[in-house]
Amino acid sequence: MYVMRKIDRLLKSINSFIKEEEEEITELVPEFPGLEKVPGYIEGYEKKVAKLLRTQRKYYIDGINAFVAKDVTLDTLLEHIIGELFKSDGFVADMEEETKVYLAMNISELTSVIMEAIDEDVAFEVLSVRTTKWIEDWAHDLSLLMQLNTHRAIEDAFMIAIENGDGIEKAVMTIKDLPQFDRARARTTAITEILAACSRSQWEAYQQSPAVVGKTWRHSGSKKNNPRPAHVKLNNTTIPVDDKFDVNGHEADYPRDPSLPGSERIKCHCVLSPEVDERILGLTKEEKEKIRQEALEQLK
Ligand SMILES: [Zn+2]
Known part of the structure; x- marks a missing residue:
């Protein structure tokens, strides 16, 4: 009974913590149509990124442990990490895929809400070719940047360990504790990228809204x-x-x-x-649709 109560209390405090954080985001960002969807998007994406970072950490720890069994020095271990483990790191591919799917979904939903708030005559149908391409490019570049940052941190940690003459066990502990694999990094990434997706949705909606x-x-x-x-x-x-x-x-x-x-x-x-422009807002639905199609043509 006591343990259950304790878990209950713990869950409650975690929930209220998440809730506070969510309220904070909507409080920090100036009001715009679709803002109420943002905390949910951030939470969903944060969970996915956090999981990928945990998987990546496990990949390195497992890879290092398998190699260390052969009784090696820190120098040869670092060579193995750079020569083998970095090359087979699957983070970019997984992160790119998750990010692409998530951004495409969120940007479509938000663009739709924003366009409806501007002019009900011109409802969202599809994302422009340029924004679809942007999502693909950014999902790739972001994943690559994150991975480069992680690889550099691993390399730096080992260089310091070698300089200090640390043992392998201590070096591995440092890798395990790198902030690059932390929930906090997932959180910061999710907030920044979902808010960037909001901006992109605003830009896309304005491009497609004739008025x-x-x-x-x-x-x-x-x-x-x-x-x-x-x-x-x-x-x-x-x-x-x-x-x-x-x-x-x-x-x-x-x-x-x-x-x-x-x-x-x-x-x-x-x-x-x-x-x-109120005058454009007053055009017929057909006239506005024609302008939207021209805009989409321009954004190819
Ligand atoms: Zn600013």
Whole structure:
């Protein structure tokens, strides 16, 4: 009985912790259509990424243990890791697949909600070729970047262990505890990439909505965040949908655009809002549909 109560209490506190985190995200990001879907997306993607990172950690620990049985030095072990284990690491392929599926689903759903909020006459049907291609490219690049970062961390940890003259057991423990395999990394990745997917959905919806003539950058405010001066400065800046924002010297279509360095993406909670031309909104449904088809043609 006592154990059950303890587990109950534990589960309750975990649930309330997750709930607080969710509330925090919707609180941190300025309101936009579809925002209520975001915490669920983040949670789902975080779980998938966390699982892939755990699998990757196990792959290295198992691979190292199998090799260590042959009684080797740290130098030959590192050679084996770089020469063999890095090459057969399956993380990129798995991460790319999960990310592709997840982004395509979330971006379609969000684009649909955003388009409906702009103009009920022009309902979402398909993603543009450009955004479909973007999802594929970014899913690959993101997975590759994450893997490179992990490989570098493993290599660095071993170099330090060799320098310190550590034993193999200690070096393996360091690999096990690398933050690259942590839940926290899955969480940060999920928040950044799902919020990037939100921006991409806004951009896609504006491209496909004939009445949208501009996009406005909205900064999240400084609540529980260290605001970046460049992002604060961009607040309320409106430019044509096809133009790029200048974010601290870097070009971006929207907040957290993968064209930006990590320092301008991670923990950024800025969003876009649409500039709508009322005259276009008043055109007939057929006229607006024709404009949408032309836009989709342009985005091939
Ligand atoms: Zn920002």
